[in-house]
Amino acid sequence: MGSTSAFVIRWINFFTMILALLVVGFGFWMSTHDDECRRTLTVPVIALGGVIFLISLVGFLGAWKNISCLLWTYLIMLFVVLVAIMVFTVLAFIITNSGSGHTVPGARYKEYRLQDYSSWFVKQLDDTEKWARLKSCLVKTDDCNSLSRRYKTAREYKLADLTPMESGCCRPPAEYCAWMPISTFSFH
Structure with missing residues (x-):
């Protein structure tokens, strides 16, 4: 050499x-x-x-x-x-691969649903012990807690470009909130 x-x-x-x-x-x-x-x-x-x-x-x-x-x-x-x-x-x-997100009418972010991912991944998260450990780690991060500080109104929130973590783990699915008028959302 x-x-x-x-x-x-x-x-x-x-x-x-x-x-x-x-x-x-x-x-x-x-x-x-x-x-x-x-x-x-x-x-x-x-x-x-x-x-x-x-x-x-x-x-x-x-x-x-x-x-x-x-x-x-x-x-x-x-x-x-x-x-x-x-x-x-x-x-x-x-x-x-299949968890690429779904568009939400009137919002810039995509919504991510667990059932869109592979069955192996869903089975891993379906384990109560694993999910409890993962959820406790998610709660400790500032990803979800900072949303209310960054977006003061529902309009700002809907126009935000949320990350997959923020749109998939930090908020309820859009179908659960669709019946509420935007003026009733409060992030304070």
Whole structure:
């Protein structure tokens, strides 16, 4: 292997190892919080940092000592990670593909309904324990709580460009509110 390419591989992997250590440190920091939403993500974040560190270490050592076996292992590990990312992306697309939202007459935002998503996704949210945990995390975010501060009137709200989270989780479906005149909506 040429000295220039070994030098580049060494330094890229050295900086990636530092980044991985920061990710692992962030995972441990998340585990110290009382918030269960953050603690739920602790293991995946630490695992992600560990995998990145391991791959970078193998690439760094292979380029530093010019060990072709380690460099091949490094390439195979990178290939597996890239394939895993592609599989995850395709599965996420399949699960959420049909949930593209429905237009609401007189509003700029789209409405998202749970039954529009894949049956697997609906089954996951239908589990009472999983939904209670997810709902408690949604309540703690400022996504829904800030709507009343941002939009003072029903007209402002209907003309707002809401995110899928805001239009799908923070408000009742439009069909439940259609019978109410706009002047009765209050966001204070």
